[in-house]
Amino acid sequence: MAVNIQVRRGTAAGWTAANPTLLAGEIGYETDTGKWKVGDGATVWTGLSYAGTAGPTGGSGPAGIGFPGLDGDEGEQGWPGPSGDVGATGATGATGATGATGAVVGFPGVEDNDWEVVWPWPAVTEAVATLNSAQVLTNKQISPRVQTVTSAATVTAAPDTNDMVVITAQAEALTLANPTPVVNIVQGQKLIYRIKDNATARAITYGSQFRAMGTALPSTTVISKTLYLGLIYNVTDTKWDLVAAAQEA
16 A cells, blocks of 8 residues: 655745744755755754755856957948039129318427327308407407305405305405415406395405505495405505495495
């Protein structure tokens, strides 16, 4: 009578997961690897070695020898395409007419420069005033140069840059100091003062160059009234001569 013997079996992963302790002489077979172990009654599955001896590894077969393929023939170079034709040069435009020559105007008084400026210059229909020649000016307005002061204890006129001094609301005693030019004063230079207080009469005193000429130098303002003083410079005596004084009535 035939007897069938079955051993315990399972996949390698299943054995590892369960990790049982086989009885002494009990066989455990891995169905997916074909390996097996024999228990000793004390060691868990993962601690047992596989039973049986692996056969020797077969020797390596000879290395195959491959031959590189032959290089293909290089194709012929194609012919270059023909160059395109160069376009024709356009015709040159006609030269414009030369403009009229402008008038030549020289500028005097510039040393070490030999130059001139040329531009169209309008025709001169009237006489042009020059710096040094004697001429009569007609239909011309000469605007006086005015020095304006609201109020000050001392007022010093600059007669070569101002023709008139206007004091509009004098609020304290006033001293008219000797006029002091910026550059120079000439014989017969004219200078006018126009003085008005701020509704209180103010005393007026003068520098040493002011001189009365038939008209006394006013010593005070008249309340809220305008006072004019007209003076002419005397270079010989270094004096500003008062030739007119006019007080508002």
